[in-house]
Amino acid sequence: MTPTGDREERIPIWRDQRFWNIAFQVLALAAVILLLTTLFGNALRTLQSQGRQFNFDFLGNPASFNIGESVIPYQTQDPYWKAFLVGLLNTLRLIVVGFVLTTIIGIFAGIASFSNNWLVKKISQVYVELIRNTPLLLQLFAWYFGVIFGLAGDQPRRLLRAIFITKRQGGGVFIPWFTGEPVSLTSFGLLIAAAIAAVVLWRWRIHVMETQGASGQPQAIALAVLGIVSIFLFFFGLAWQFPQPTEAGGVTGGLRMSLEYAAILAGLVFYTGAFIAEIVRAGIQAVSKGQWEAGRALGLDAGKLMRLIVFPQALRVIIPSLNSQYMNLAKNSSLALAIGYPDIYSTASTTFNQTGRPIEVFILIAATYLTINLVISLAMNSLNRAVELKER
Amino acid sequence: MTTTFPPSSSAPPASNSGGLMAWLRKNLFNNWLNGILTVAISAMLVWVGMSFLEWAFTVAQWSVIPANWQLYFVGRYPNDQYWRLWAIFGLVAILSGLSWGILARNTAQLFTKTALICLGLLGVFGVIMPAPLTSRLLFLGAVILLAAAAWGGRQLGHSVAGIGRWISFAWIASFFVVMWLLAGGFGLESVSTGNWGGLLLTLFISVVSILLCFPMGVLLALGRQSSLPVVRLLSVLYIEIIRGVPLIAILFIGQNMIPLFLPQGMRPDNVYRAILGLTLFSAAYLAENVRGGLQAIPRGQMEAAHALGLNPALTTMLIILPQALKISIPAIVGQFISLFQDTTLLSIVSILELLGISRSILANPSFIGRYWEVYLFIGVIYWLFCYLMSIGSRRIEASLNTEH
Numbered sequence: 001m002t003p004t005g006d007r008e009e010r011i012p013i014w015r016d017q018r019f020w021n022i023a024f025q026v027l028a029l030a031a032v033i034l035l036l037t038t039l040f041g042n043a044l045r046t047l048q049s050q051g052r053q054f055n056f057d058f059l060g061n062p063a064s065f066n067i068g069e070s071v072i073p074y075q076t077q078d079p080y081w082k083a084f085l086v087g088l089l090n091t092l093r094l095i096v097v098g099f100v101l102t103t104i105i106g107i108f109a110g111i112a113s114f115s116n117n118w119l120v121k122k123i124s125q126v127y128v129e130l131i132r133n134t135p136l137l138l139q140l141f142a143w144y145f146g147v148i149f150g151l152a153g154d155q156p157r158r159l160l161r162a163i164f165i166t167k168r169q170g171g172g173v174f175i176p177w178f179t180g181e182p183v184s185l186t187s188f189g190l191l192i193a194a195a196i197a198a199v200v201l202w203r204w205r206i207h208v209m210e211t212q213g214a215s216g217q218p219q220a221i222a223l224a225v226l227g228i229v230s231i232f233l234f235f236f237g238l239a240w241q242f243p244q245p246t247e248a249g250g251v252t253g254g255l256r257m258s259l260e261y262a263a264i265l266a267g268l269v270f271y272t273g274a275f276i277a278e279i280v281r282a283g284i285q286a287v288s289k290g291q292w293e294a295g296r297a298l299g300l301d302a303g304k305l306m307r308l309i310v311f312p313q314a315l316r317v318i319i320p321s322l323n324s325q326y327m328n329l330a331k332n333s334s335l336a337l338a339i340g341y342p343d344i345y346s347t348a349s350t351t352f353n354q355t356g357r358p359i360e361v362f363i364l365i366a367a368t369y370l371t372i373n374l375v376i377s378l379a380m381n382s383l384n385r386a387v388e389l390k391e392r
Numbered sequence: 393m394t395t396t397f398p399p400s401s402s403a404p405p406a407s408n409s410g411g412l413m414a415w416l417r418k419n420l421f422n423n424w425l426n427g428i429l430t431v432a433i434s435a436m437l438v439w440v441g442m443s444f445l446e447w448a449f450t451v452a453q454w455s456v457i458p459a460n461w462q463l464y465f466v467g468r469y470p471n472d473q474y475w476r477l478w479a480i481f482g483l484v485a486i487l488s489g490l491s492w493g494i495l496a497r498n499t500a501q502l503f504t505k506t507a508l509i510c511l512g513l514l515g516v517f518g519v520i521m522p523a524p525l526t527s528r529l530l531f532l533g534a535v536i537l538l539a540a541a542a543w544g545g546r547q548l549g550h551s552v553a554g555i556g557r558w559i560s561f562a563w564i565a566s567f568f569v570v571m572w573l574l575a576g577g578f579g580l581e582s583v584s585t586g587n588w589g590g591l592l593l594t595l596f597i598s599v600v601s602i603l604l605c606f607p608m609g610v611l612l613a614l615g616r617q618s619s620l621p622v623v624r625l626l627s628v629l630y631i632e633i634i635r636g637v638p639l640i641a642i643l644f645i646g647q648n649m650i651p652l653f654l655p656q657g658m659r660p661d662n663v664y665r666a667i668l669g670l671t672l673f674s675a676a677y678l679a680e681n682v683r684g685g686l687q688a689i690p691r692g693q694m695e696a697a698h699a700l701g702l703n704p705a706l707t708t709m710l711i712i713l714p715q716a717l718k719i720s721i722p723a724i725v726g727q728f729i730s731l732f733q734d735t736t737l738l739s740i741v742s743i744l745e746l747l748g749i750s751r752s753i754l755a756n757p758s759f760i761g762r763y764w765e766v767y768l769f770i771g772v773i774y775w776l777f778c779y780l781m782s783i784g785s786r787r788i789e790a791s792l793n794t795e796h
Contacts, residue, residue, distance in 0.1 A: 017704070025622035032626055039653040046652050117426045118419035119433045133778035134771050135733035137740075138747055142771070145754075145763040331638035338740055345640060358648040362641065370636040 043359065058355050059084075065350050067342045069258050080351055087347030088368060094265060094343060095330045095372070101269040102329060103322075106276025111306070113281050124277065131274035137335055139271055144263035144339040148173075152259060156245045164243045164251045165259075173262040174243035177255035187237030194230045198223060260341035264333070272329045276322065283318035284310060315387045323380040327373045334369075344368050447764075456762040457769050458522030460753050464770070467589015467744055473581065476573045477592065478530050482537055483566055489538040491559050493545020495791075502546050503539075511539055567603075585663040589744040591773060597663065597745060598732045601670040605731070606724075608671065609678025610717075614708060616679060617686050627679070634676035639734055642673045647741050666738045674731045681727055685720030686712065718792050725785035729778045736774075746770055 013019050047054065063083040064076055070086045071093065112124035131139070151157060152167035156174075159165060164174040178184045205219035243254030257265070287310050295309040334345035345365060352361040421427040457464075466477055496502055503511075518531040548555050574596070576582035588596065615627030634642065646669030651659045660668075689712055697707040717724070739748030750766050753759055759766075 021620055025620045028620075028626060029622050042655055043649070043652045046656055049656070116419070116422060117429055119430055119437075123433070129779075130775070133729070133775045133782070135736040135747070135774055137736040138767060138771055138774065141747075141751075142763070142767045146767060149763075327635075334638040334640045335737070337640065345638065349644070352644075352648065358644075358652060362644060362649060365641045365644070366633070366637045369638060369641065370633070373636045 052356070054359060056360055058357060058360070061355075063351070063354075065354065067347065068340070069261070069342060080355075083347050083351065084344065084364065087342055087344035090341065091330075091333055091336075091343040091345075091368075091372075094261065094268070094333050094336065094341070098265060098268050098272070098329050098333070099326055101265070102272040102276060102325075105269060105273035106325075107280055109273060109277035110280025110284065113277065114284060128274045128277050131271055132278070136267065136271050136332055137338060140264060140267040140335055140339055143267045144260070147266070148259050148263045155249060156251045158245075162242055164245065164254070166249075166251055167259060168250060170250065172256045172258045174251045174254040174256050176240050176242045178238040179241045181239055183237065184239040187233045187239070190237070191230060191233055194226055194233070198226055201226070258341070260336070260339055263339055264336045264341050268329055268332055271332070272325055275325050275328070279318055279321045279325065280314070283314035283316075283321075286317045287313045312387070319380065319384045319387060323377060323384075326376050326380065330372050330376060331369060452765050453762060454765055456753065456759045456765050459759075461521070461523050462590075463749050463753060464590050464746065464773075466592045467749055468587045469589070469592065470581075470583060470587065473576075473583060476576075476580070478534075480570050480573050481530075482534050483569065485534040485538040486541045487559070487562060487566055489541025490545035490548070490562075492538075493542040493547075494549040494555055494559055496542075497546050497549030502542060511535060514538075585661050588663070590749045591746050593663070593743070594732075594735050594745040597667055597670065597735050597738065597743075598728075600667050601674060601731055601735075602728050604667070604671040605674040605678055608675035609727075610682055610713070612675060612679035613682035613686060614713075616683055631676045631679050634673060635680070639669075639673050639737055640740065643669045643737060643741050645669060662741075662743060666741065666743055670731060670734060670738075673734075674727060677730075678724060678727050681720050681723035682716060684723060685716035685718070688719050689715050721789050721792070722785055725781055725788075729781050732777060732781070733774065746773065 044054070059081040060079050062077045063080045065083070066076055067074055067083060067086050069090065071089050072086060074082060074086045109124045109127055112120050113128075115121050115124070148165070149167065151159065152165045152171065154166070154168055156164045156166040156171075162176050166172070178188070201219050201223050205216040205223070208214040208219070209216040241253045243251050246252050291309055291313060292305065295305040300308065333343060336343040337346040337349060340346075348361050348365050352358060355361075420430040462469075466474070469477065493502065514535045515532060518528055518535060521528060521531065523531075545559075552558075572578060572580070574583070574588070575585075585593075612627050612631055615623045616631060618624050618627070643666065646665040647662075650665055650668065654660070693711055693715065694707055697711040702710065735745055736747040738745050739751055742748070744752060747770065750770050754763060754766055
């Protein structure tokens with residue numbers, strides 16, 4: 001179709017790719033617009049015929065439904081927007097704790113699949129296969145009705161010596177926690193300071209070892225002292241409070257988690273952990289064999305080999321995939337509805353049942369989850385930039 | 393977990409010399425820390441195993457399974473119409489057997505050890521399942537049909553060329569037969585979807601959603617990779633919005649908004665709305681899986697196709713898609729597995745699929761508190777299907793692998 005001479009024959013329009021490109025796009029756009037206007041037109045007509053309108057004014061009306069647990073004070077007369085806020089905070093409380101725990105479990109299980117202990121390797125594999133091949137909702141029901149309700153009775157039951165579980169009114173799972181007293185808070189602050197100091201010391205030690213050929217012993221001793229002090233602070237400074245059963249049959253002290261929260265947290269953490277384990281396994285497998293061999297040739301033992309050579313490189317493969325697992329955890333937290341934990345979806349669903357406003361409620365739900373996922377994505381992308389290969 | 397070793401495909405094969413003791417020493421007691429770990433874990437496993445056995449034989453009341461056997465598998469499908477379900481079962485058994493035989497026509501042995509074990513297990517299940525004698529006989533008959541059809545398929549595969557295409561047609565045609573047998577009409581008593589339930593409904597919803605979401609996902613993936621800005625933008629918007637919200641929110645649309653969006657008086661069946669929701673949801677994820685495959689195709693393939701004079705549509709259909717889909721098979725099957733698992737969410741919107749019917753059984757006062765028995769039972773069913781799908785995916789992957 002290249003021009004061959006001055007009197008080039010024009011290509012007929014139906015054989016011109018450019019024409020079809022534009023025509024196809026116009027058609028696609030028109031089809032989508034037509035579809036959407038038809039759907040929303042129908043919706044508006046239906047709403048009008050029922051005397052309803054599309055607006056968000058209802059958010060100011062009193063919600064008049066009860067919410068089982070809340071981090072901020074909430075009463076039944078409070079407006080709908082506050083009910084949403086309570087649900088949102090409950091969701092955040094669930095997913096942030098979930099991220100931390102599931103990462104720990106996933107990394108452990110992933111590394112365990114490379115263990116040279118046959119039993120450890122098999123347990124990790126069985127865990128992953130079992131969890132990934134059964135539905136999450138079934139697992140959640142098993143955690144809630146099977147495990148939690150199997151353990152919780154009317155009398156507080158003690159587990160692992162320090163945890164209590166009871167299903168009486170105001171019951172739940174009680175774990176040891178530190179009190180909010182000034183001494184405890186001070187210790188907490190000191191622990192954070194110690195962690196920062198440890199990182200600085202470690203960097204300094206590497207720096208002097210690399211640039212001055214120093215032994216780095218003074219820094220190592222300082223690190224050890226810091227470690228011992230931190231351990232003391234952790235055990236004695238934080239003023240741990242252990243839950244105790246009361247004579248009335250309840251439990252006081254410690255941190256109370258509701259049964260629903262404990263069940264959905266356990267379910268989400270173990271479910272997502274299996275997926276993260278697979279990602280970690282694949283990431284470690286992606287590190288080329290030469291790296292392992294080079295590390296061994298340098299005389300590194302297996303622990304250092306994993307920590308210094310393999311794992312940092314595996315992280316480059318792992319982090320982008322972790323992103324989608326965290327998003328899945330955030331989205332799956334909406335299953336809390338099924339076992340009655342009042343998360344954002346659950347409160348929104350109750351709101352819909354009371355107000356009969358599907359479009360507004362759906363927009364609120366979708367906007368919330370899209371925002372949460374966007375935040376996760378941004379955070380993970382900046383983390384990814386920190387570990388990715390710096391090519392010069 | 394003290395030491396780790398690299399994944400080594402080129403490592404020398406494990407030696408069999410030395411026997412059990414050497415194996416134990418190498419894998420469980422190679423240093424003192426591992427030894428302690430092994431002993432501790434073994435003790436824990438023994439304790440867990442003993443407690444489970446004790447529970448299973450003394451505390452558990454398994455009667456909740458046989459008492460509701462029909463409910464788990466077919467829900468409230470009318471009793472006198474069961475023959476239609478058996479006909480479907482037989483049809484699927486014959487077609488599966490034929491496909492298996494035809495696919496395995498060039499292998500050395502049709503009934504390998506694994507295949508025989510699987511058939512044997514099916515047979516044992518047929519004998520011990522707590523159902524009426526006729527059901528058990530029919531089940532065994534279907535297993536025999538499967539084996540016979542596999543043998544016949546192998547013979548056919550040898551004698552008739554191009555039989556593979558016919559079997560694909562047969563599968564497509566069987567879908568309509570199955571629909572007719574399930575729903576009735578055209579001379580059969582019609583059974584409304586409200587009476588379908590249990591595993592039957594789970595399988596129906598998953599199969600239909602998988603069939604529908606696959607083409608939609610491929611189209612979306614192509615749209616996202618397209619050079620046309622409008623098409624690309626629309627695809628990206630759809631994919632990212634759907635992937636950003638939980639499935640339960642999409643089902644919310646299906647339950648509460650679709651009746652609103654459609655012309656007044658048009659209110660599709662609960663089950664079909666659920667299928668629509670699952671399809672719209674899975675297509676977005678599938679599109680991302682296919683996109684991974686599309687991105688892996690080197691540019692040279694497209695340029696070569698252009699050089700051969702193929703237009704864009706033909707290039708996509710004949711050159712790019714076949715290669716891209718082959719690469720993304722594991723991811724696509726993974727998506728199908730999660731779709732199958734996601735059908736459980738329909739129990740929240742009061743559809744009585746396998747988990748939904750289990751919940752309603754557990755709500756029955758005479759079976760209250762029998763959670764573990766029921767959950768273990770249906771957990772095994774879900775696990776089996778997902779495991780079979782992942783094995784199937786590995787098989788297809790291996791058979792399509794043209795690299796040497």
